[in-house]
Structures are given as C-alpha cells and as structure tokens.
Amino acid sequence: MIAARALLLSLFVVMVSSASGWAAGVKAKAEVSCAATAKPLEYDCAIKLSDARSGAALTGVEVTVGADMPSMPMAHNVKPVKATPGSEPGTYRAQIKLEMHGDWAVKVDLAGPVRDRIVKSMRFEPKP
Amino acid sequence: MIPFIQTTLDGVMVGSSYGLLALGFALIFGVMRRLNLSYGPSIMVGAYLGTLLYIQFGAPTYVVAIVAVAGSVMAGVYVERLCFAPLGVGAGVASMVSSFAIWMQLEQASLLMLPRHSYPFPSLTSGELLSVGPLVVRPDYLIMLAAMLAITAALHLLLYRTRFGLGLRAIIENSVAASLSGIDVRSTMLKAFALASAIGGVAGFLVLSANQQVTAMLGMWATLKGLIAMMIGGLGSIPGAIVGGLVLGVIEVHSQTLFGPQVRDLAAYGVLFVLLVLRPGGIFGTAAVSESAAHRGGDRWTTT
Amino acid sequence: MDDHLTGILSNIGVISFVALSAYLLLLTGEISFGQQAFFAIGAYTAGIVTAMWQLPFWLGLGAGAAAGGAAALFVGLPTLRLHGLQFAIATLAFAEAVRILFELFRYQVVRAGEPVGPNGIEGFRNIRYIFEHDVSATQFMLIIYGLLGMTLFGFFLLERSRLGVAFRMIGQDGLLAAAQGVPVFRVKLMAACLAGAIAGLGGGLYAHLTTYVEPAIFDVMLGVHSLAYGLIGGLGTAFGPLLGVVIDIGLLESTRWFAGYRMIVFGGLVAVLLIVRPRGLLDERLVHRIRRLVSRRPPPAPTNAAVLGEEPS
Numbered sequence: 001m002i003a004a005r006a007l008l009l010s011l012f013v014v015m016v017s018s019a020s021g022w023a024a025g026v027k028a029k030a031e032v033s034c035a036a037t038a039k040p041l042e043y044d045c046a047i048k049l050s051d052a053r054s055g056a057a058l059t060g061v062e063v064t065v066g067a068d069m070p071s072m073p074m075a076h077n078v079k080p081v082k083a084t085p086g087s088e089p090g091t092y093r094a095q096i097k098l099e100m101h102g103d104w105a106v107k108v109d110l111a112g113p114v115r116d117r118i119v120k121s122m123r124f125e126p127k128p
Numbered sequence: 129m130i131p132f133i134q135t136t137l138d139g140v141m142v143g144s145s146y147g148l149l150a151l152g153f154a155l156i157f158g159v160m161r162r163l164n165l166s167y168g169p170s171i172m173v174g175a176y177l178g179t180l181l182y183i184q185f186g187a188p189t190y191v192v193a194i195v196a197v198a199g200s201v202m203a204g205v206y207v208e209r210l211c212f213a214p215l216g217v218g219a220g221v222a223s224m225v226s227s228f229a230i231w232m233q234l235e236q237a238s239l240l241m242l243p244r245h246s247y248p249f250p251s252l253t254s255g256e257l258l259s260v261g262p263l264v265v266r267p268d269y270l271i272m273l274a275a276m277l278a279i280t281a282a283l284h285l286l287l288y289r290t291r292f293g294l295g296l297r298a299i300i301e302n303s304v305a306a307s308l309s310g311i312d313v314r315s316t317m318l319k320a321f322a323l324a325s326a327i328g329g330v331a332g333f334l335v336l337s338a339n340q341q342v343t344a345m346l347g348m349w350a351t352l353k354g355l356i357a358m359m360i361g362g363l364g365s366i367p368g369a370i371v372g373g374l375v376l377g378v379i380e381v382h383s384q385t386l387f388g389p390q391v392r393d394l395a396a397y398g399v400l401f402v403l404l405v406l407r408p409g410g411i412f413g414t415a416a417v418s419e420s421a422a423h424r425g426g427d428r429w430t431t432t
Numbered sequence: 433m434d435d436h437l438t439g440i441l442s443n444i445g446v447i448s449f450v451a452l453s454a455y456l457l458l459l460t461g462e463i464s465f466g467q468q469a470f471f472a473i474g475a476y477t478a479g480i481v482t483a484m485w486q487l488p489f490w491l492g493l494g495a496g497a498a499a500g501g502a503a504a505l506f507v508g509l510p511t512l513r514l515h516g517l518q519f520a521i522a523t524l525a526f527a528e529a530v531r532i533l534f535e536l537f538r539y540q541v542v543r544a545g546e547p548v549g550p551n552g553i554e555g556f557r558n559i560r561y562i563f564e565h566d567v568s569a570t571q572f573m574l575i576i577y578g579l580l581g582m583t584l585f586g587f588f589l590l591e592r593s594r595l596g597v598a599f600r601m602i603g604q605d606g607l608l609a610a611a612q613g614v615p616v617f618r619v620k621l622m623a624a625c626l627a628g629a630i631a632g633l634g635g636g637l638y639a640h641l642t643t644y645v646e647p648a649i650f651d652v653m654l655g656v657h658s659l660a661y662g663l664i665g666g667l668g669t670a671f672g673p674l675l676g677v678v679i680d681i682g683l684l685e686s687t688r689w690f691a692g693y694r695m696i697v698f699g700g701l702v703a704v705l706l707i708v709r710p711r712g713l714l715d716e717r718l719v720h721r722i723r724r725l726v727s728r729r730p731p732p733a734p735t736n737a738a739v740l741g742e743e744p745s
Binding site: 157163165210211214215220221222223224225226228229230231232233234235236237240348352355356359363390393394397398400401404405408 | 458463510511514515516517518520521522524525526528529532533535536652656659660663664693694695696698699700702703704706707710711
C-alpha cells in the first residue's frame with residue numbers, strides 16, 4: 001500500500017514538472033447571431049470574429065461551431081460543423097441542427113493560426 | 129401585522145398545491161417504501177395532453193381537467209408496471225434509478241408534444257381578487273385549498289372506512305403480514321399508484337389553471353416540491369404531507385417577500401436541510417425510519 | 433486525432449469522475465443525489481485559481497479537489513448519521529442550495545481590460561488556461577485520462593485493502609459491520625471526503641475543458657445521472673460507472689438518427705436493463721466470476737479476521 005502511494009506520488013510529480021511552457025496566445029472576440037431556416041430546429045448562424053485586444057478582424061481561421069445545453073451537459077451534443085468564410089473579412093457562416101428548443105450554449109472553436117474557444121448563451125424558440 | 133397575515137395566507141394557498149403533490153409521494157412511499165422520481169413527469173404528461181387539446185381543439189376547461197388527471201394516471205400506471213412491479217423487494221435503488229430513466233423518457237415525450245418553453249392554460253375563474261376584510265385572496269388558490277381539504281377528507285374516508293383502505297394501511301404497516309393475511313399486495317400497490325397519480329393530476333391541473341400557463345419545467349418542479357414538502361412533514365406520513373406542503377408554502381412566500389425570488393428556493397432547501405439534520409423524521413414521521421424497515425425483515429431501502 | 437472524437441472522449445473522461453464519486457458513496461450503502469455540488473465547487477475553485485489568480489494549472493486542480501473534499505467533510509458530518517432516503521434528500525437539498533448560491537455569487541477581476549470571474553447566473557466564462565498555454569485538445573485529453581487512470585488505480589488498491597472491504601461491509605449491513613468492530617461513521621466520512629475530492633478534481637478538469645461553467649449545469653439531473661451510471665454499468669467494480677458513462681455518451685453519438693427520441697429510447701433501455709440486472713451490468717457476481725476465471729486459484733473471500741487486523745496465516 002505504501003509502495004503504491006509512493007508510485008502515485010512520483011507519477012504526480014513527473015506530471016507537474018512537465019507542465020507546458022508559457023505562450024501568450026491571441027484572444028478572440030465573437031459576435032454570433034442565428035436565424036431560423038425553413039426547416040425546424042435548423043439555424044443559420046453568422047459569426048463575426050475579431051481580436052479582443054486590437055479589434056482587428058480575424059481572417060483565415062478554422063472555425064467549428066457546436067452547441068450544448070447547459071441544463072443537461074453532454075446530453076445532446078450537436079455535431080460540430082465547420083464554418084465557411086463569409087464575404088467580409090472576419091465573418092463566417094455555419095448551419096447548426098439542434099435537438100430541441102430552449103437555452104443552448106453555442107461553442108465557437110477556433111483552430112488554425114489562432115486557437116481559442118468562445119461560448120455564447122442563446123435561447124432558441126420555435127417560430128409562432 | 130396585516131401584511132404578515134396576508135403573506136402567510138398566500139403561503140397557505142400556495143402550500144396547498146405542494147401538499148397535494150406531497151400526498152401523492154407519501155402514498156407511494158408509504159406503500160412501496162420507494163421513491164418514485166417519475167411522479168412529476170407523469171403529472172406533466174397529463175397536463176401536456178390537456179394543454180394539447182386546449183390549444184389544438186379549444187377544449188372546454190372540464191375536459192382539460194379530466195384529460196390531465198386521466199393522463200397522469202395512465203403515465204403513473206406505466207411507471208409502476210415498468211419500474212416498480214418487476215423489481216423485487218429490496219431493489220430500492222434500482223427502481224428509483226429506473227423511475228429516473230422513465231422521468232427522462234416522459235419528459236422528452238411531453239416536449240415532443242409541445243416543444244415551446246411555455247403555453248397558455250385555461251383558468252377556472254375570471255381572476256378577480258376576492259376581499260375578505262383587509263385581506264386579499266385569489267379565487268383560484270381558494271379553490272386549490274378547498275380541493276386539498278376535500279381530497280384529504282376523501283382520502284381519510286377511503287383509508288379508514290373501506291376495505292381497500294384497510295388493505296392499504298395494512299401494507300403500510302407491514303407488507304409481509306398483509307400478504308399473509310390474504311391481501312393482494314401487488315394489485316393494491318397498483319391501485320395506490322393510480323390513486324396517487326390521480327391526486328397529482330388534480331394538483332397539477334389546479335396549479336396550472338391558477339397560473340394560466342404551463343412550462344417545460346413542470347416535471348422537475350412537481351417532483352422537487354412534492355419531495356421537499358413530504359420530507360418536511362415526515363417521510364411517508366399522510367397528514368405530514370399536507371402539513372409539510374403548507375409549511376413549505378409559507379416559508380417560500382415569506383422568503384420571497386423579504387429577500388427576493390432566488391432566496392425563496394434557497395430558503396426552502398436550507399430549511400429542509402436543517403430539518404433533516406435536526407429532526408430526520410420530519411414533523412410527523414417516525415424518528416427512526418430504519419427501525420421499522422428492519423422489522424420488515426430485509427425490506428431495506430438501500431440494499432439490493 | 434479527429435477533434436470531434438477527442439471532444440467526446442474528453443467528455444467521457446470528465447463525467448467519469450462524478451460517476452466514480454457517486455459510486456464510492458454507493459459502496460458504503462449511501463445514496464447521494466448531491467455529488468454535482470462538489471463537481472461545481474471543484475470547477476469554480478479551479479477556474480478562480482487559474483483564470484483569476486493566474487496560478488499554475490496543477491495548483492488549480494489540486495485546489496478544486498481539496499475544496500471538494502473539504503465541502504464533503506463539512507456536509508458529511510451532520511448528514512452521515514441519517515439513514516437511506518433522508519441522507520439522499522439532504523444531499524439533494526445541499527446540492528441545490530449550492531447551485532443557487534453560485535447563482536448569487538459574483539467575484540470578478542479585471543484582466544487585460546475585461547472582467548473575468550464568476551458572474552452569478554451568467555456563470556464563469558473565459559477559463560482559457562489551455563488556450564493561453566498552448567495545450568492541444570489531445571494533450572488535455574491525455575491529462576484527463578492520466579488522472580482518471582490514477583484514480584482507477586486508487587480504486588484498484590482500495591478494493592484490495594481493508595478499507596475497501598470495510599466499505600462494502602458497511603454497504604451490506606451497517607449494524608453488522610459495527611458489531612464486527614468497524615468504525616462505521618468514520619469510514620463513511622472518509623468515503624464521503626474521497627468522493628468529494630474525486631468530484632472536485634473532475635470539476636476542475638471540466639471547467640478547463642469547456643472554458644465555461646454556469647450554475648445551470650450542476651443541477652439535479654447531473655446528480656441523478658452520476659448515480660445512474662454506477663447502477664447501469666454495475667456496482668461490482670470501479671469500471672462499472674465508467675461503463676455507464678460510455679454507454680450513455682456513446683449511445684448519444686450512435687443514436688443520432690433517433691434524434692428527438694433519444695431520451696425515450698435510452699430511458700426505456702435503462703428501465704428494462706434494471707429489471708434484468710438490478711445491480712448493473714458488471715455487478716458483484718459477474719465480477720467475482722471473471723476474477724475466478726482469470727486467476728489460477730479463486731481469490732480468497734475476505735474474512736472478518738482480515739478486517740479486524742489479524743493477519744491470516
């Protein structure tokens with residue numbers, strides 16, 4: 001039992017000492033607006049990305065859009081879709097398909113030259 | 129002084145709905161010694177069916193009420209057959225988790241029927257406030273209080289003046305002895321379940337008609353409120369359920385008046401927690417539920 | 433590795449922590465609806481330590497686990513002497529109270545011109561440690577599984593130790609265990625503390641994985657789910673709750689064509705499963721049979737003498 005504890009402790013120390021180095025990344029800011037399409041539970045989302053510090057538009061970024069319901073984490077997991085660049089620099093479009101209406105946390109994942117994740121809380125209600 | 133009495137009166141009104149919900153819980157727990165986590169959702173199914181008729185076909189209020197109660201009973205029987213009847217004595221945790229799984233099932237089925245967050249619900253009265261001296265009373269809530277008293281009286285008659293009630297009380301006392309005395313335990317449990325669901329359906333209908341709307345949170349709300357009220361009043365005790373519901377209502381309304389809506393729920397949970405720690409039996413329940421469970425000879429709640 | 437798959441596996445890893453937390457308490461016969469509170473406390477604590485106080489990641493995780501354990505101790509002391517359902521409801525009340533407290537909790541610091549920190553109902557955003565320090569999604573997943581592996585190893589040791597046997601003894605019959613000399617209350621408290629720490633650790637990982645937590649996430653649903661995972665996957669081994677998590681989140685992904693009916697299908701499956709196997713898939717009997725198949729000689733049944741401290745000759 002004691003030997004096992006020592007093993008666990010040493011594993012822990014190794015993991016701590018191999019912590020990754022410091023790198024200041026770019027922090028991104030996103031504006032997300034989603035409009036309902038003809039099909040129920042499908043939404044067209046327009047995303048505008050900019051640098052949080054300088055305000056410059058972020059172009060050429062790989063954007064993936066996903067969504068999760070805060071009240072039931074990981075109970076739905078909308079399949080993340082890759083966004084296509086829009087006409088203006090820093091804008092992207094994606095079409096997401098939700099499983100039900102209500103409050104969702106839309107996740108905008110950035111890869112490519114800039115790595116970040118922005119989460120926006122939005123409510124989706126059916127059209128009256 | 130008057131505002132205090134007014135607030136307390138409001139609390140009693142709200143509390144009567146909690147009391148009815150707790151009554152259903154207490155009936156099921158008293159008879160089966162298990163917690164039915166699908167209780168709220170089965171009420172939701174009934175309420176949603178009623179709402180559907182109301183919205184799609186403009187059904188009159190009494191039809192909505194009948195459908196709401198009938199729907200709750202159907203859902204309750206479904207839960208009993210699937211989660212409680214097949215699992216033997218002692219598989220308490222398994223049936224509880226099973227009822228939780230069916231909670232999710234019933235909730236999703238309801239939301240498929242009516243996906244929006246809230247819908248209008250027919251009301252019983254015009255909504256004009258009644259004045260009783262310096263106090264103001266909402267007639268819908270007065271109806272709820274009257275219904276609660278009527279149902280409690282009817283239940284008392286049922287339990288103490290009918291054979292079915294005698295069988296029920298026998299099972300609550302000791303299910304093994306009851307079955308040895310020739311009482312059909314399984315069939316009585318099913319009927320008790322149906323009765324509890326019917327009471328829940330009535331409670332749900334009255335609350336929704338008082339609020340004139342139904343929201344998607346109905347299932348969770350009914351389960352939590354009923355559970356808390358039952359625990360405050362005493363586990364499995366039927367008079368305790370009523371008292372617990374009234375106490376919960378009064379605490380909630382006073383907290384909301386003093387501190388705001390968020391603290392209202394916090395106060396309810398806080399009081400429940402403190403009560404459980406200081407007096408686990410609740411106001412009316414036995415102080416040691418485990419002892420009576422031990423006398424049952426193996427019908428322990430936590431083991432399989 | 434495909435980002436989507438990494439995401440799913442990371443989710444499975446993190447949720448396993450809270451499932452293991454509920455499982456540990458279930459071993460001692462206590463049903464807890466409240467482990468999500470320690471998950472929340474761990475998440476917020478770890479987030480505050482890294483995002484607001486700008487301290488290293490491991491410190492944040494450690495603080496989260498410690499906070500979870502401390503809170504569990506604080507709650508366990510008055511409640512563990514309660515029985516069955518009363519304990520369950522007390523934990524539920526505690527967890528919901530904690531959730532509402534987080535809805536009222538505001539603590540913000542300005543970093544790089546923007547407020548960072550828990551903001552009541554809106555939650556805690558921008559826990560961006562893994563982005564600020566260039567940890568890739570795959571690396572983080574490996575961190576999660578590394579810690580999960582260490583936790584499972586801990587469970588493995590526990591099951592073979594006197595303490596683990598004491599846990600199961602109390603779970604079977606607390607009165608009998610006490611009569612055998614097991615200090616029931618202290619052992620249950622230890623279990624609660626460990627369970628709280630495990631949940632707290634998972635919470636810290638969750639906060640950094642999603643970079644965003646809000647009080648609505650830590651509701652009753654999460655609590656009952658974590659209990660359900662153990663019941664579905666089996667209570668015979670720590671892999672049981674893991675199996676439960678994999679089944680749930682795995683079924684999530686595979687029954688995508690069930691779309692709006694997923695809960696209906698899954699709920700029904702669970703109910704039927706519990707009729708057939710009330711102690712889960714990997715229940716104690718099955719695990720015992722597997723152990724007998726695997727080892728050359730059957731494992732010795734734990735004797736009371738071993739628990740009382742006398743060495744078997």
